[in-house]
Amino acid sequence: MPKTLRGNRHLIRGINRSILLNAIKTQGSISRVDLAHISGLSPATVTSITSDLIDEGLVFEKETGDSNGGRPPILLALNPRGGFVVGVKLMENHAVAALTDLNATVLVKETIEFTEERLETVIDSLVALVNRLIHKGDIRKKQLLGVGVGLAGVVDSSQGILRQSPFFGWKNTPLRDLLQTRLRVPIYIDNDVNTLTLGEKWLGTGLPVDDFIVITVGRGIGMGIVINGQIYRGKSGGAGEFGHIVVDPEGPLCDCGKHGCLESYLSDHALLATARKEVGEDIVDFDDLLQRANSGNGPAAMVLTRAGRLLGREIANVVNILDPKLILISGEGVRMGEIFFSALRAAYKQHVMPGLLEDTEIRVIPWGDDVWARAAASVVIGELFNSPMQKEEGIEKGR
Numbered sequence: 001m002p003k004t005l006r007g008n009r010h011l012i013r014g015i016n017r018s019i020l021l022n023a024i025k026t027q028g029s030i031s032r033v034d035l036a037h038i039s040g041l042s043p044a045t046v047t048s049i050t051s052d053l054i055d056e057g058l059v060f061e062k063e064t065g066d067s068n069g070g071r072p073p074i075l076l077a078l079n080p081r082g083g084f085v086v087g088v089k090l091m092e093n094h095a096v097a098a099l100t101d102l103n104a105t106v107l108v109k110e111t112i113e114f115t116e117e118r119l120e121t122v123i124d125s126l127v128a129l130v131n132r133l134i135h136k137g138d139i140r141k142k143q144l145l146g147v148g149v150g151l152a153g154v155v156d157s158s159q160g161i162l163r164q165s166p167f168f169g170w171k172n173t174p175l176r177d178l179l180q181t182r183l184r185v186p187i188y189i190d191n192d193v194n195t196l197t198l199g200e201k202w203l204g205t206g207l208p209v210d211d212f213i214v215i216t217v218g219r220g221i222g223m224g225i226v227i228n229g230q231i232y233r234g235k236s237g238g239a240g241e242f243g244h245i246v247v248d249p250e251g252p253l254c255d256c257g258k259h260g261c262l263e264s265y266l267s268d269h270a271l272l273a274t275a276r277k278e279v280g281e282d283i284v285d286f287d288d289l290l291q292r293a294n295s296g297n298g299p300a301a302m303v304l305t306r307a308g309r310l311l312g313r314e315i316a317n318v319v320n321i322l323d324p325k326l327i328l329i330s331g332e333g334v335r336m337g338e339i340f341f342s343a344l345r346a347a348y349k350q351h352v353m354p355g356l357l358e359d360t361e362i363r364v365i366p367w368g369d370d371v372w373a374r375a376a377a378s379v380v381i382g383e384l385f386n387s388p389m390q391k392e393e394g395i396e397k398g399r
Contacts (some may be wrong), residue, residue: 197224
């Protein structure tokens with residue numbers, strides 16, 4: 001019985017800690033009195049937990065607030081340099097990583113190329129990369145709260161296992177444990193689109209919205225899903241494989257081995273192949289296609305228009321099923337510009353259920369390798385603010 005009660009006390013304190021830490025982060029700066037008021041916790045509990053947070057360096061006492069006649073209250077704020085994290089975006093032939101503070105402000109970043117795709121070689125390279133960032137950032141190893149890694153594929157984030165990688169060919173790889181053994185800091189791995197989605201949830205556009213979707217367009221087509229404020233990963237981490245919904249079973253061969261997947265029409269590679277057939281074999285690369293389309297080349301513009309219509313139609317199908325408040329579009333494909341997005345929005349309006357059209361917004365957000373790395377870092381930051389109940393649910397779901 002005493003052990004159970006002690007466990008319950010620790011759990012309750014952990015939940016209360018999460019409530020207060022999130023309130024301080026949301027408010028920017030806030031007094032202990034106001035914290036007690038908005039959290040519903042007793043002043044004694046607020047004082048005890050915030051004292052711990054100050055001792056840990058996560059929170060600091062700021063300037064005094066306005067007085068209502070008595071002593072001016074001391075305000076508490078999140079200390080962005082109370083710890084540091086590293087985010088890594090792992091791609092088929094290179095990785096980009098960033099050291100950030102707790103606001104996900106990038107302090108140092110670096111890109112490395114892989115000479116081979118052997119697991120051992122990639123692990124060695126990533127370990128060396130993280131250690132270099134620590135050195136360049138002039139921080140102590142004990143200040144590093146963790147490393148977040150985002151990569152394409154089916155990722156069981158609760159178990160830290162890469163179930164399937166489309167680029168490296170790795171299967172059921174305990175990537176988290178391999179890195180954690182070498183680096184001796186907490187490691188979090190997830191599908192790269194999920195890391196981008198978590199980044200938006202904690203730090204970006206999606207923060208005040210409980211139901212939103214992130215769609216990425218570029219080398220592949222991906223999706224991150226947030227429902228009731230929680231990211232949805234599915235039973236084994238495979239939710240959101242938007243690029244592999246079948247548009248036409250008689251369509252082109254996809255990298256996954258099926259025919260007619262959305263990705264086989266809309267990836268950079270697929271669009272470039274289509275353009276070389278319909279516009280000219282002399283098209284050098286994707287940027288060349290965009291330049292021609294924007295310069296008035298009708299066939300080139302039509303390639304982007306058809307692509308926008310197709311994606312708009314499939315986004316409408318997603319909205320008809322999930323009814324999100326917000327659709328965020330990111331990835332390298334955002335450079336396709338107004339030709340693509342005007343066609344996308346028109347097709348979306350044509351195919352979405354009328355009753356769902358008015359309350360859902362489509363918004364384009366910036367892209368870049370450093371954005372991906374910052375998003376992976378935010379996965380670690382998010383763990384600081386997660387309630388122990390959320391962590392337990394994630395563990396149970398992974399069993």
